[in-house]
Every structure is written in C-alpha cells, then in structure tokens.
Amino acid sequence: xxxxxxxxxxxxxxxxxxxxxxxxxxxxxxxxxxxxxxxxxxxxxxxxxxxxxxxxxxxxxxxxxxxxxxxxxxxxxxxxxxxxxxxxxxxxxxxxxxxxxxxxxxxxxxx
Amino acid sequence: xxxxxxxxxxxxxxxxxxxxxxxxxxxxxxxxxxxxxxxxxxxxxxxxxxxxxxxxxxxxxxxxxxxxxxxxxxxxxxxxxxxxxxxxxxxxxxxxxxxxxxxxxxxxxxx
DNA sequence: ACCTAGGTACGATCGATTTCGTACCCGAGT
DNA sequence: ACTCGGGTACGAAATCGATCGTACCTAGGT
Numbered sequence: 001x002x003x004x005x006x007x008x009x010x011x012x013x014x015x016x017x018x019x020x021x022x023x024x025x026x027x028x029x030x031x032x033x034x035x036x037x038x039x040x041x042x043x044x045x046x047x048x049x050x051x052x053x054x055x056x057x058x059x060x061x062x063x064x065x066x067x068x069x070x071x072x073x074x075x076x077x078x079x080x081x082x083x084x085x086x087x088x089x090x091x092x093x094x095x096x097x098x099x100x101x102x103x104x105x106x107x108x109x110x111x
Numbered sequence: 112x113x114x115x116x117x118x119x120x121x122x123x124x125x126x127x128x129x130x131x132x133x134x135x136x137x138x139x140x141x142x143x144x145x146x147x148x149x150x151x152x153x154x155x156x157x158x159x160x161x162x163x164x165x166x167x168x169x170x171x172x173x174x175x176x177x178x179x180x181x182x183x184x185x186x187x188x189x190x191x192x193x194x195x196x197x198x199x200x201x202x203x204x205x206x207x208x209x210x211x212x213x214x215x216x217x218x219x220x221x222x
Numbered sequence: 223a224c225c226t227a228g229g230t231a232c233g234a235t236c237g238a239t240t241t242c243g244t245a246c247c248c249g250a251g252t
Numbered sequence: 253a254c255t256c257g258g259g260t261a262c263g264a265a266a267t268c269g270a271t272c273g274t275a276c277c278t279a280g281g282t
Contacts, residue, residue, distance in 0.1 A: 095206030
C-alpha cells in the first residue's frame with residue numbers, strides 16, 4: 001500500500017527563522033547534511049541515519065524538520081520514509097543546501 | 112582614543128553549529144540581516160538596531176554573535192561599535208550572508 | 223489470532239537560553 | 253568632582269527545547 005504523504009508548509013510559507021531553528025540542533029543538522037550531500041534524493045528510511053537517540057526523540061526531530069518545510073515524511077503505518085524537499089528549499093533559500101553539503105564533507109573527511 | 116577590538120574565533124575555527132544557533136534567535140538575526148544588507152560595512156552603534164530588549168540582554172546577544180565569529184565588537188569604554196566580519200563569514204560559509212540579506216528584503220518590503 | 227518492529231501520543235524531567243534587576247565600570251562633558 | 257549615557261558583571265526567574273518512560277497504534281509475518 002502506498003504511504004500517506006506528510007508535507008509541511010508550502011514553498012512561499014517557509015520561514016527562515018523556523019528553518020534555522022531546525023538546523024540549530026546537531027542531530028537534525030546531521031540528517032540534513034546527509035540528505036543535502038546525496039543528490040539521488042531517494043527516499044530514506046528513518047533509521048538509516050543511526051541517530052544515537054531514542055525513537056521518541058527521533059519522532060520529535062523529524063517532525064521539526066517537516067514543519068520547517070525541509071523534508072517530507074511518508075507514513076506507511078508501521079514504518080516511515082523521509083525525503084528532502086530539495087527544489088522547494090533551494091528555490092526559497094538558494095545556497096542553503098550547499099552550505100549543509102559542505103559541512104557534510106567536514107563530517108566524513110575532517111580538515 | 113581608539114577602542115579595543117574584541118574578535119571571536121579565527122576564520123578556520125568557525126563552526127556552523129555555533130553560527131546557526133546564533134542565527135536562530137529573532138533579535139540576533141534581525142541584527143545580522145541588517146548588517147548583511149548594508150554593503151558599506153561601516154561601523155555601527157549598538158543601539159542603532161532599535162532592539163526591543165533591555166541593554167543587559169543586548170550585551171548578551173552581541174556577545175553570542177561575536178563568539179560565533181559573525182561580528183567584531185569595538186570597545187570604547189563608554190560605548191561600543193559593531194562590525195560585520197563579512198569576508199571571514201563569506202569565505203567560510205559562502206552564501207550565508209546572501210540568505211540573510213534576502214531575508215532583510217522581506218522585513219522592509221513584505222512579499 | 224497473535225507477535226513483533228517501527229512509530230506516535232502524552233507527560234515529566236532536565237538542561238540550556240532568554241530575560242531582566244541590581245550594582246558597578248568607563249569615558250565625555252560640564 | 254560630579255553627572256550622565258552606554259555598557260558590563262552577577263545572579264535569579266522564566267521560558268524553551270531535547271530527552272525519555274509509559275502506553276498505545278499500525279502493518280506485516282507467522
């Protein structure tokens with residue numbers, strides 16, 4: 001069965017304050033840098049990020065990212081998918097994803 | 112008498128997490144959007160931003176911005192100057208100031 | 223029908239952050 | 253020497269945010 005799409009605000013309604021607050025947290029930013037660096041933009045599983053936090057907290061973080069308009073969540077009932085809203089984010093905040101992608105380089109290959 | 116320059120971390124030591132946490136606050140971001148939009152990059156007075164908060168809280172916010180490496184504070188003893196570290200920020204986080212500048216348009220001329 | 227894995231709802235806790243009150247410092251001008 | 257405006261130091265209060273315990277839901281497989 002196809003999952004239900006959970007989408008945040010429309011492109012025009014994205015607010016920089018909400019986005020920056022979402023990116024201020026280390027865990028959420030690590031998710032976003034990974035998504036920004038992967039240009040295939042495929043659907044990702046929620047636990048493919050290996051976050052060192054409980055699942056309740058993960059629920060919280062992914063919801064924050066969705067409400068900020070950065071990702072789309074696909075609800076399958078028993079599992080969940082994540083997808084980066086690349087074109088939306090890039091059109092509203094050009095250059096933001098590039099900043100996150102650059103940060104991902106630092107994570108994998110420290111300077 | 113020339114004031115004492117209060118500078119934050121070196122360019123290479125700037126961390127995206129610290130910067131984003133600094134920009135997460137509305138008051139600090141309003142200061143930064145104004146600085147980013149003013150390309151003369153002149154020295155600004157601390158109370159030229161008309162922040163609706165007490166001066167103790169302003170001290171706090173400007174210190175956060177300085178420690179994040181976004182601004183330089185010039186201490187004259189009885190007053191203080193603020194200067195954007197444009198080249199440093201732009202070289203470490205290219206595109207970030209453009210995002211803030213775009214936000215400043217929204218503040219002055221709402222979409 | 224049951225169990226299981228993944229996710230959510232609700233609430234509590236703990237820590238960080240914002241804010242301000244009080245007191246004090248500094249330099250400029252009178 | 254005094255005052256005044258602008259800024260800081262310190263600490264307390266209040267607020268916000270991240271985290272998790274408990275309980276519950278959902279789809280898939282046995």
